[in-house]
Amino acid sequence: MDSKRLKTVSSFLRENDYFADIGCDHGLLALYAFELGIRRMQLIDNKEGPLNQAKTNLAHLADQCDITFTLSDGLTSLKPDIEVIAICGMGGKLISDILKRDLEKAKSLKRLILQPNTQIPDVRKFLSSAGFAIIDEAIVKEKRKIYEIIVARYQDTYGQLSKEDCYFGPRLRTVRSLLFLEKHQKRLAQINKILNEPLSANRYRELFQEKTMLERELTSLKEIENES
Ligand SMILES: C[S@@+](CC[C@H](N)C(=O)[O-])C[C@H]1O[C@@H](n2cnc3c(N)ncnc32)[C@H](O)[C@@H]1O
Structure with missing residues (x-):
């Protein structure tokens, strides 16, 4: 299995990041993170089936990498020293709800890498209204579908995005790919x-x-x- 979408998500990770994938499902993003040199990760999913699948798929990394598998909802059981999270392949409303429920945790993170499948402008609107800045973005096509990736960090800057920025993406509209x-x-x-x-x-x-x-x-x- 290969995914250009998740590979692009992983390009926003740095080698020393302590990283968590929320809604890890198959665990493919963790595999890309490992390839980038990341050796400490937490994989979270709120369903047993996907989490077990991730465990099976990543079993061969067990002796080279510190991976914790957590059956939990959103950021509820996020390890306290996690610095970077990814929430990908879910609806925009669910992503915003996960962040809203644990807003203080979300604010303390170094980077949030988000890839909403739907309601993308609403995710940017939520981020902007909660004081997050969008520090990077990407757009990628996989199997004829176009995905947007948003990288954010809390910066105590509220309501900075215009309606157009929320719709098109403040970074994406300057790059104009x-x-x-x-x-x-x-x-x-x-x-x-x-x-x-x-x-x-x-x-x-x-x-x-x-x-x-x-x-x-x-x-x-x-x-x-x-x-x-
Ligand atoms: C469609 S899959 C996306 C998997 C992967 N992140 C990707 O982008 O390919 C969504 C995954 O998120 C999990 N999920 C949904 N809501 C969740 C929540 N509140 N907390 C943790 N995991 C959740 C689901 O069980 C499922 O495995």
């Missing part, structure tokens, strides 16, 4: 199609606002391309 364009052009085409169907007034307004924001961002990209 081809994948970024692909994702948002696709969404714009999808919205244009939906707007031709019968919709409630609220839904129409919501989608029209999203469309306007997308057009503004994509037009500003074109202008920059033309200037360079």
